[in-house]
Amino acid sequence: MSDVIKIKKGLDIRLKGKAEKVFGSAAMPELYAIKPGDFPGLVPKLAVKPGDKVKAGSVLFYDKYRTDIKFVSPVSGEVQLVNRGERRRILEVVVKSDNQNEAEKFGAVDPKQVSKTEAVEKILASGMWPFLRQRPYNVVANPADTPKAIFISAFDSAPLAPDYDFIVAGQEKEFQAGVDVLNKLTDGGVNIGINNEMASKAFVSVSGAKTQAFSGPHPAGNVGIQIHHVSPINKGEVYWTIQPQEVISLGKLFLSGSYDASRIIAITGSEVKNRNYVKTKVGALIKPYIENNIEEGSLRFISGNVLSGSNIGKDGYIGSYDSQLTVIPEGDQHDFMGWAAPGLKKFSVSKSFFSWLCPNKEYALNANLNGGPRAIIMSGQYDKVLPMDILPEHLIKAIITEDIDKMEQLGIYEVAEEDMALCEFVCTSKLEIQSILRKGIDVMIKEMS
């Protein structure tokens, strides 16, 4: 193991509501949904209609422009409904579980013996391909590419994030099998970014992968930051990324021959009464986990963390890539002279609120903007929370002005929304950095293809 990479810039937001490391006993939900919206840039084409019987691994929809990329059902049962939004855009394909756990058979293969083409075909056929994402752009990888390397971040540093060491414990064999498969897909090897303070045996003792320890505040655990520090992305290069639980699923696919959509999810946030981990499946309805388990009031339910997760509402489903549910107050009320108050309960990077006097306090923050949108006024705020050799403000301005050359020159290939989420958090002018960045990425994808 090489030296620890110390991340200096960044910010740990001390939120109230970390999950206790025990498994909860909530019943498995009946409904599961796969949401095309979780996959940026995807144009889905439906393969089923309500009433169709499906098994775990049966295709629900596929990518209209890359038809071999399939999105499959996590459970066996029946397609309950297809939720559509504006202009009949598909929002969710909902499957009602029959609790039979039947799965499509794709055939077991020894991960060490499998050839590259065979591995790619199997991953595509099983519907696990979307879990491989590529940088630049942070979109579903292209099966025709051979990535320069594959990166896995073995820890999540976001607020209230789940502890992967706890999640992966006991699944070392499957994780190893997954890494073996990934090794077939690239010539550049598999890199695992681990937390310097603690890292589970599954990560440290894995063979066939390079481990690199990181220390420091969020976003040290973001795979984009880790790539930047190990081997920064240049124009024309492609890296793939995948998350630890997905590696385990991939390992299981090759060991058992069927798609196992099991996930362990942390139930977190200040408004949850019993905060713990639950064993569930991809796309689970959150209802069983919040029933009689949340505080009163107007709440926001987030699949993922508070920085880059998505607002799913109380009847929502966990996103395909997420391992966390966060419930926070909505905060949709007025605050009298809020800008002038001493602000002991308010969290701010600036010391203009007296809450800095209690450095270890944990906060129950809500979704209020805490101000109105303005033109960019303060400078240097973004730089302090983006541990990359990138000038975030200038990149954002290049995107706003749609200057493609500048975007490329200033490093748009190296960042994804989650990497710049903290910039959005600290912004005095309340700019929607992540959505601006995604627009920039969309422009780049369009121009470059």
Add this chain to the structure above:
Amino acid sequence: MKALRNYLDKIKPNFEKGGKFEKLHSTFDAFETFLFTPKTTSKTGVHIHDAIDSKRTMSVVVLALIPALLFGIWNTGYQHFLALGETAEFWQMVGYGALKVLPIVVVSYVVGLGIEFMFAQMRGHEVAEGFLVSGMLIPLVLPADIPLWMVAVATAFAVIIGKEVFGGTGMNIWNPALVARAFLFFAYPSKMSGDVIWVSGMSKGEGIVDGFSGATPLGNVITGKLDLLPTTLESFIGTIPGSIGETSTLAILIGAVILLATGIGNWKIMLSVFAGGYLMALGFNAIGTTDAMNVDAIQQLCLGGFAFGAVFMATDPVSGSRTETGKYIYGFLIGVFAIMIRVFNPAYPEGVMLAILLMNTFAPLIDHTIVQQNIKRRLKRVKVNA
């Protein structure tokens, strides 16, 4: 509070589109958000936001300006009675100063905010808070005897030409308060420079005691009256003639502490302005061929608007350099130019204003250089790998 909230909710529809007072929407919104932070929650991206907003930021800066304002009020009275050779009580001085200074503050705010509200309504924006700071800065960089109509004209010029033509707060090239001062300086030089304007009441020339000159220390330096120069301690405390808020380095440093402790003012810029000015003054001391070159380097930093400019003007994030490395260069050059103008140019004993305006102009160029370096580093990486 509840009653007030209910009242606001009741009258709000009048100010919405189609309401009776539609034209006052921005004004209503400004007052409403002043009383109650809006209930808007995040729609995309992050679900939680830092508690800071532009109102908080600007009010911290205004707070940091208060020590300089209070000292300025007292000093205006103190200098006045000194000039008359009368002894006066503390409260008499404060009272006299307040009568002179507060009207300037009021005029600056009323004129500036009035124009801001109009532009916000025309553009359909929320009223930006930037002028809360500019409106306080403008009085503090003016002499106490300035006619109020000039304050009004200068403020209007600064807000319209200095800021709104560029698109409002956040878009301007120069610091609006300095634009106001520069406007007066060039349009009405007799009211902005010379010996008699700095002490309130002196321009009328009534009952001035013999030997009281009323010139600012910098004016004395230029005219070679080095024997009239105050001690370094006096210029640090600020019991000298000058613009309302600029004389007391002590009061300004209290403001600097507030800005730095809250993280709102940029220490890189402040430090480099002082460093640039100090080194330049030391350099001139070494040459030492004219009177102006021989002024002690520390005293140079305490005289005129140097400290005020370094702490409150140079650190304006909008008109200053926006890259972290650029801030050192930007600040350093402000310090260097301020002292250089002071020493070499007898027509403008106060070089800080011009130095900052000059560097405001060049800040984008500095940033451009830094950005190009970042781009080059990224391109080099590709070449190394290839």
